[in-house]
Amino acid sequence: MKKATILGFITFILAFSLQANSVQAQDMKIGFVEPRAVLERMPEMRAVEQRLQNFIERKRNELAERERDFQVEVENYQQKIGVISNSAREQEEERLGQMQFELQQQQEQIRREIQQRQAELMEPLLEQIQNAIDSVAREKGIDYVLNTTTSTNDVIILYVKEELRNEYDITDAVMRHLGI
Secondary structure, eight states: OHHHHHHHHHHHHHHHHHHHHHHHHHHOOEEEEOHHHHHHHOTHHHHHHHHHHHHHHHHHHHHHHHHHHHHHHHHHHHHHTTTSOHHHHHHHHHHHHHHHHHHHHHHHHHHHHHHHHHHHHHHHHHHHHHHHHHHHHHHHTOSEEEESBOTTOOBSOOOOOHHHHHHHBOHHHHHHHTTO
């Protein structure tokens, strides 16, 4: 008898808890924003793109110079391959292999430097966008704001009723907040 009473009480508590959670979920306001669209329209973005492009160009020139040096060394080796001893040839091939490895390492290092530089340049803009999102969400009483896409451009929000889109898509409000 006591087990039935305890089970009944637990069932009542669970039902009450689920109903309370359901009411809370209904009161929750969820907005969404497309930060990439905001970012693309920011005037500062052009300057960031130009600075990044200049940085990439400098790094490409550094790499091209190193590749030319390597190519000259390979051509020199090919010219003297017939007249040098086997041990000298092995040493030269080992040296060229090391140069090629270092060239590959430099390519990877440059790729990382470009990614780091891009992150450094984008950070202030992304911070401005986040601050604007926070402000607009507070003004509109929104509890959560979702990004509409992932960093790989996969769409997260697949459908929103038109009347809800007008109310909860805060992309334009964020742009207005940023003066765009």
